[in-house]
Amino acid sequence: MLRRGLLSFIAAAAALLAQGNPDWHRPFPGFKIAGNLYYVGTADLAVYLIRTPQGNILINSNFEQDVPLMRASIEKLGFNYKDTKIILISHAHGDHDAAVGLIQRETGAKVMVMDADVPDVQSTRPGRPGANVDRVLHDGDTVELGGSKLVAHLTPGHTKGCTTWTMQVQEGGKTLNAVIVGSPNVNPGYILVGNTKYPEIAEDYVKTFKVLNNLKCDLFLGAHGAYFGLKDKYEKSKNGGANPFIDPQGYKAYITEREAAFRKEWERQKQNPPASARN
Numbered sequence: 001m002l003r004r005g006l007l008s009f010i011a012a013a014a015a016l017l018a019q020g021n022p023d024w025h026r027p028f029p030g031f032k033i034a035g036n037l038y039y040v041g042t043a044d045l046a047v048y049l050i051r052t053p054q055g056n057i058l059i060n061s062n063f064e065q066d067v068p069l070m071r072a073s074i075e076k077l078g079f080n081y082k083d084t085k086i087i088l089i090s091h092a093h094g095d096h097d098a099a100v101g102l103i104q105r106e107t108g109a110k111v112m113v114m115d116a117d118v119p120d121v122q123s124t125r126p127g128r129p130g131a132n133v134d135r136v137l138h139d140g141d142t143v144e145l146g147g148s149k150l151v152a153h154l155t156p157g158h159t160k161g162c163t164t165w166t167m168q169v170q171e172g173g174k175t176l177n178a179v180i181v182g183s184p185n186v187n188p189g190y191i192l193v194g195n196t197k198y199p200e201i202a203e204d205y206v207k208t209f210k211v212l213n214n215l216k217c218d219l220f221l222g223a224h225g226a227y228f229g230l231k232d233k234y235e236k237s238k239n240g241g242a243n244p245f246i247d248p249q250g251y252k253a254y255i256t257e258r259e260a261a262f263r264k265e266w267e268r269q270k271q272n273p274p275a276s277a278r279n
């Protein structure tokens with residue numbers, strides 16, 4: 001009984017937290033990050049558009065209610081929403097993928113998803129995309145369109161198929177390595193010790209930090225604007241000068257801080273295993 005009470009308390013707290021971030025659904029101007037890579041998300045839920053001569057790639061869909069904002073950003077940039085050819089995701093949580101099925105129906109785009117996140121993206125339970133996954137991706141696979149190439153790096157833990165995308169863009173005669181972090185975060189209520197549904201979760205996070213630490217990063221980006229300081233960097237970019245999204249130090253510092261947070265939580269759970277891990 002106590003445990004059930006605690007679980008419903010956690011669920012209620014999580015729901016409150018979810019509603020509590022006004023930036024999730026707040027409009028944000030679409031803008032060019034560098035080269036053919038554009039931002040078309042909200043003030044926190046990041047959506048990236050890669051423009052190519054053969055149509056566009058989108059990374060993330062956000063919630064269905066956010067699609068009109070994304071569409072407006074795409075059209076204000078002078079592009080056509082219907083030119084969306086491929087949809088990719090950071091990971092299979094509603095704030096990044098709930099509208100994938102809707103965008104697929106509206107544009108005919110092909111949906112490509114990391115193997116372990118496919119069941120969740122195809123799921124039609126409430127709040128899930130119910131999308132048809134056209135191509136199942138595996139760690140290291142590439143997605144190519146119109147001369148642009150993205151690499152899918154499996155960075156599991158946050159979800160089993162959590163994906164960090166990398167690509168190179170050309171800007172001012174330079175090649176820049178873009179890293180779009182899938183998520184390094186251990187959410188409240190995540191069980192790292194004795195997790196019966198996901199026994200290898202902690203080892204997966206360890207792997208993820210190894211991958212993230214080894215990626216070459218010039219353009220530091222991620223699934224949420226908060227990961228990389230979207231709002232501050234966007235404001236800075238208006239002043240001209242160096243592109244603030246080129247931030248290799250910020251990337252290193254972020255990964256280091258997130259890894260420390262994961263290890264601290266893992267240690268805490270080893271000392272005091274979560275109730276659900278003891279049965």
Ligand SMILES: [Zn+2]
Nearest residue numbers: 091093158183
């Ligand atoms: Zn998530």
